[in-house]
Amino acid sequence: MPDTTTARPNPWLRRLPLIAIAVVALIGAFALRDTLTFETLARNRERLLAFRDANYLLAVVAFIGVYTAIVAFSLPGALLATLTGGFLFATFPGVVYNVTGATLGAVGIFLAAKWGLGNRLAARMSASDGMVKRIKQGIDENRWSMLFLxxxxxxxPFFVANLVPAFVGVPLYAFAVTTFLGIMPGTLVFTSVGAGLGEVFARGETPDLSIIFAPQILLPILGLCVLAALPIVLKAVRGKKGV
Known part of the structure; x- marks a missing residue:
């Protein structure tokens, strides 16, 4: 009589991508912390610009690929990569290349986490009782607002924003869309800083990364946060009135 049972995949096999990411991230934290620096960019700026001028399309593809790997493996240097995108490709289209690389990398680690642990954790949260289940329901009911927020x-932290949605069962399309659009404001700020690195290099200085906290930058971003949180607040208020 034929066996009609379906063999379950080895759980460790499903976790291999996530384990690989963790191992590479750990190695990269020690091996690359002194390599992916602003000083390295300053020393190699002329070669990078020459390569871009001679092979623009290849430079774009290579840049996005490196940015994707940095984010997917949680390697140090994501901020430096953003500055480099602005330095090499200007604010626009540099911001598009930066956001594309960051989103692809985020999708990579999201899928690894979702395949390895996320689906099982989401199922357990849905089947549980009490606070855990209410948290899961709250995220499901306000998915887009929470993801944008x-x-x-x-x-x-960026890696936290990549992992948590995978662990609560967020669909890939919602994660990808909110990542691409949600990181755009902050990425635009740092890309514009990178676009001005030529003058910074000429003065022998380092870029002012505290610009993100300047009122004219921070307040609009906080305004977007309020808009993202507004649907959640309105649902909570309507829910209380209905009780």
Missing amino acids: IRLVPAV
Whole structure:
């Protein structure tokens, strides 16, 4: 009699991509921390510009590929990569290349986490009782607002914003769309800083990265955070009135 049971995939096999990311991230944290620096960019700026001028399309593809790898493996240097995108390609289209690389990398680690642990964790949260289930339901009911919010709030680490949605069962399309659009404001700021690195290099200085906290920059971003949180607040207020 034929066996009609379906063999379950080895759980460790499903976790291999996530384990690989963790291992590479750990190695990269020590091996690259002194390599992916502003000083390295300053020393190699002429060669990078020459390569861009001679092979523009290849430079774009290579840049996006490197940015994707940095984000996917949580390597140090994401901010430096953003500055480099502005330095090499100007504010526009540099911001597009930066956001594309960051989004592709985020999707990579999201899929690894979702395949390895996310689906099982989401199922357990849905089947559980009490606070855990309410948290899961709250995220499901306010999915788009929550996803935009964690991307816009500067205090949320980027890798955390990549992993948490995978662990609560967020669909890939919602994650990708909110990542691409949600990181655009902050990325635009740092890309514009990178676009001015030529003058910074000429003066022998380092870029002022605290610009993100300047009122004219921070307040609009916080305004976007309020807009993203507004649907959540309105639902909570209507829910209380309905009780």
